[in-house]
Amino acid sequence: MATQESVTIPGVNIAVKKWRVYVGDQSPSQIPAAKDTRIVASPDPRPSERSQFLARFLDSFCPDGYELLAPSERSAHFWVRELFTVHGQSPLLDVAFSTLATTYVSQSSRNTQLQRQAAMLYDRSIRELGLTMRRNVAAADIRILASIMCLAFAEVFSPLQDREHGWIAHNKGACEILMSRGHALLKTELGRSMFLRFRISGLYAAIGRREAFPLAGQEFSWLSRLANSNYFDYLVEEMMSIPQLLKDMKDLATETVQTVVYSMVQKISIRANAIMGAILHWLADFRLKHHPHPCVWFEPLHDIDESSGRPLYLEQLRFPNLLVAQAMIHYWATLIILLKCVLFCAPIVGNVAAASPLLGSESGGYLGFPPANNANACREEPTGSGLNIRLLQLADAIACSVRYCTSEKAGATGPLALLFPLWVAKDTYESGNDAACQQKTEYCLGVFRKLMERGVKFSEPLRKHTPPQ
Numbered sequence: 001m002a003t004q005e006s007v008t009i010p011g012v013n014i015a016v017k018k019w020r021v022y023v024g025d026q027s028p029s030q031i032p033a034a035k036d037t038r039i040v041a042s043p044d045p046r047p048s049e050r051s052q053f054l055a056r057f058l059d060s061f062c063p064d065g066y067e068l069l070a071p072s073e074r075s076a077h078f079w080v081r082e083l084f085t086v087h088g089q090s091p092l093l094d095v096a097f098s099t100l101a102t103t104y105v106s107q108s109s110r111n112t113q114l115q116r117q118a119a120m121l122y123d124r125s126i127r128e129l130g131l132t133m134r135r136n137v138a139a140a141d142i143r144i145l146a147s148i149m150c151l152a153f154a155e156v157f158s159p160l161q162d163r164e165h166g167w168i169a170h171n172k173g174a175c176e177i178l179m180s181r182g183h184a185l186l187k188t189e190l191g192r193s194m195f196l197r198f199r200i201s202g203l204y205a206a207i208g209r210r211e212a213f214p215l216a217g218q219e220f221s222w223l224s225r226l227a228n229s230n231y232f233d234y235l236v237e238e239m240m241s242i243p244q245l246l247k248d249m250k251d252l253a254t255e256t257v258q259t260v261v262y263s264m265v266q267k268i269s270i271r272a273n274a275i276m277g278a279i280l281h282w283l284a285d286f287r288l289k290h291h292p293h294p295c296v297w298f299e300p301l302h303d304i305d306e307s308s309g310r311p312l313y314l315e316q317l318r319f320p321n322l323l324v325a326q327a328m329i330h331y332w333a334t335l336i337i338l339l340k341c342v343l344f345c346a347p348i349v350g351n352v353a354a355a356s357p358l359l360g361s362e363s364g365g366y367l368g369f370p371p372a373n374n375a376n377a378c379r380e381e382p383t384g385s386g387l388n389i390r391l392l393q394l395a396d397a398i399a400c401s402v403r404y405c406t407s408e409k410a411g412a413t414g415p416l417a418l419l420f421p422l423w424v425a426k427d428t429y430e431s432g433n434d435a436a437c438q439q440k441t442e443y444c445l446g447v448f449r450k451l452m453e454r455g456v457k458f459s460e461p462l463r464k465h466t467p468p469q
Contacts, residue, residue, distance in 0.1 A: 050098075051087070057101035058084060060108065061412045072230045075322040076200065077413035079193035083146060086190065092128050096147035096154075099125045103154040104412065108454070122158070125151055141184075142191040148174045149194060152201070156416075174198045179214060192227040199224065200236050204420050206243035207337070210250045216240040231286050232327040238278045239334055245271055245341060262348060269345035276338045283331060283368055294328050295319050295401075296370050312436075312443055313396060316403045317370075322410055326417040328368055329401050332394045333421035335367075336428055339387050339394075369397060392432065395425035399440060402447050415451050422447060 058081055083097050099121040106114030129147055178185065178195060185191040199215050206213035224237055248268055255261050287294065298318040319325040367390070398421045405414040426444035429437045 053105075054084060054087065054097070054101055057105055061104060069321060069323075073321055073323050074230070075326060075413050075417065076197065076232055077416055079146075079149070079190065079197055082190045082193060083150070086143075086146075090143040090147075092125075092132055093143045093147050093150075095121060095128060096125045096150035100150040100154045100157075104157045107157045118154070118158075122151070122154060125154075142188060142194060145174055145177060145185065145194040145198070146190060148177075149197060157412075174202075178220075186223060186227055192229065195223065195227050196229075196233055196236070199240075203236065203239060203243065207246060210246040211243060212247050213240065213243040216243060230323060231282075231290055232323055232330070235279075235282055235286075235327055235330060235334075238275065238282055239330075241271065241275050242334070242337060245275070246337075249341065249344065265345050265348045268341065269349045272338050272341040272345065276335070276342070279331065279334055279338065280366055283366070286327070291320060291324055293370065294324050294368065312440055313400050315400065317397065317400045318404055319401075322405075322414055322417065325401060325404055325414075329398050329405070329418065329421040331368055332397050333424040336391055336394050336424050339391055343387055367393065367397070369393075391428050392437070395428040395440070398422055398425040399443065406447070406451070415454070419451075 061080055062075075062078060080100075083093070087094060087097060099118065102114055102121055103118040105111070106118050125147065129144070129151070132144060174194075178198060185195060199220070202215055203213055206216075221237065221240065224233070224240075228234055228237065245268060248264065252261060252264055252268075255264065295317045297315040319328065402418065402422065404410070405418040407414065422444055426441055429441040429444065432438075
């Protein structure tokens, strides 16, 4: 028996039908599999009803104004909208797409019936993906890649607390497909998007584990240049050398011969400075060709430090669109990681050549801060000297971007774009030893808690996505 009522998804300006289905007290594994596992959002499984559900999911997942933005200005997470254009062409992808949609909507609306349906869809998707890969692994195509991506994102929003996240495993499998199929997968827009998205999500995993990234080789740099569609993609390309850099730093811990250590540190310093130089050049090119002023200081933040009653940050940052915000917060996070590498090497080799522009009085342009108020990120100038001050200012810039990235118009894509940079900022604050850093660390953790309340579930691997101290 089913009745219909209206429900509004929190944080989304749309109303959807909520069908209340009366069932027994069953666990997801005890619920019989539905005949049509693409979407069962209502008693009417007509294709039009399923399409309407998926369209509502897209409206809540992706920010407003998608159609008004040029392709070169669309957020990296807009690949989700491209799935709607191929819906119905692949049973495997249909199930995976519906799994993501149902998981996200069920968690956003706290709809227990949809959560059960999402669990069934997930299990069905995993089985079908496994069967497909075993039957025809050599001919893995874009539909399989897109299905893997959908399942990886579905696990981020999974309401089942006892389910171990496998998104790193998903990315590893996808990378193997990309390594074997490469150029053949770049013939469609969706294929190019999948290549770029798996490359950046794999990059996050490699940075977190401080290990080499298989898709960072020269052959994949060539493929990336074919697939790149915007300035954020080119920034990611410059970040590809970071995992190997961090791995080499980790390997120093096992080396005991001082002459070898000095040689390794010298090479790390040279490479870190080279990457930083490329990153600074990216910003100059970005401002010259795309957005001269990528962000502006906006109205004051209202996040108050309870101990002092004063704001933690003076103002918040606003951006022209979500892609600019994504690019800038990743730029700041990348600078933080590279500056930490430079600080690590400086006592031994003393080479901070590429970082020197960040130490001058006119460093605001290199940091990417708005020109009028370069010191506005903080109520007080950070204590410390030199590059340590710049580290905290960069972390502040990321924190001041939280309000924009988590606003309702950013949908789910804003918080997803924020996750990695904000973890980098949090770790930067944690390495500080004053009260202000402790307060800002708690602010970052509070943001993560709020995102979890909105449906984002953090896995243990994601918590470990931190640059070296």
